[in-house]
Amino acid sequence: MTLENKTVIVTGSSRGIGKAIALAFAKAGANIVLNGRKPIPTELVEEVQAYGVKVHTILGDMSDFESAKRLIEETKEVFGSVDVLVNNAGITNDKLLMRMSEEDFDQTIAVNLKGTFNTIRHATKVMLKQRSGTIINLSSVVGLVGNVGQANYAASKAGVVGLTKSAARELAARGITVNAIAPGFIETEMTDVLADKMKEQAVGQIPLKRFGQVEDVARAAVFLSENNYITGQVINIDGGMVMNG
Numbered sequence: 033m034t035l036e037n038k039t040v041i042v043t044g045s046s047r048g049i050g051k052a053i054a055l056a057f058a059k060a061g062a063n064i065v066l067n068g069r070k071p072i073p074t075e076l077v078e079e080v081q082a083y084g085v086k087v088h089t090i091l092g093d094m095s096d097f098e099s100a101k102r103l104i105e106e107t108k109e110v111f112g113s114v115d116v117l118v119n120n121a122g123i124t125n126d127k128l129l130m131r132m133s134e135e136d137f138d139q140t141i142a143v144n145l146k147g148t149f150n151t152i153r154h155a156t157k158v159m160l161k162q163r164s165g166t167i168i169n170l171s172s173v174v175g176l177v178g179n180v181g182q183a184n185y186a187a188s189k190a191g192v193v194g195l196t197k198s199a200a201r202e203l204a205a206r207g208i209t210v211n212a213i214a215p216g217f218i219e220t221e222m223t224d225v226l227a228d229k230m231k232e233q234a235v236g237q238i239p240l241k242r243f244g245q246v247e248d249v250a251r252a253a254v255f256l257s258e259n260n261y262i263t264g265q266v267i268n269i270d271g272g273m274v275m276n277g
Contacts, residue, residue: 216270
């Protein structure tokens with residue numbers, strides 16, 4: 033589908049990958065709904081508007097069912113449609129299993145997995161009536177292969193893959209596509225704080241021998257929204273780190 037004047041929601045879009053995705057869709061001509069738990073920086077709103085598109089901000093924690101409902105309903109009221117939903121909002125709370133509290137586990141699942149369910153649950157009501165729509169969920173290569181100290185995060189992101197595939201099967205008959213993107217090591221504020229030795233070890237696992245850029249993920253999101261014959265897939269943006277047979 034062409035993205036000109038379409039409505040795109042990007043959750044967790046105030047920085048990093050979410051910000052890059054919002055800007056990429058704005059560049060393609062889509063109207064953007066920015067979302068975060070804290071106020072969206074004015075500079076980002078202006079950066080999106082510079083592409084000549086409309087921007088609306090809606091604050092809310094997507095792990096809350098009613099907040100997710102308000103995100104979708106307000107978007108529909110403001111723009112008249114919900115054409116693309118990008119579920120990017122997520123958290124990490126890394127600890128080894130023996131030190132991980134119940135709260136560490138529950139909170140990560142609530143934001144990363146339940147939050148994705150919440151927005152899909154409400155968006156499908158609009159998209160089913162439209163008989164069209166694109167849902168893109170951010171998973172992670174960690175959800176595919178696991179990682180030490182990230183049992184909660186890996187479980188949440190593996191859950192996103194199962195949710196994606198199930199939703200894709202349910203919604204395909206109404207022309208709605210549902211896919212996931214699984215980033216590997218992407219240069220963000222989260223990777224900036226890693227020690228040099230950890231960065232070297234990470235690069236050693238990547239066949240392309242470098243971290244990815246947020247724009248690499250953003251381009252994949254735009255591609256998936258423009259191709260309505262791809263659904264139920266997980267696209268790895270990881271420099272070859274995970275190669276599924």
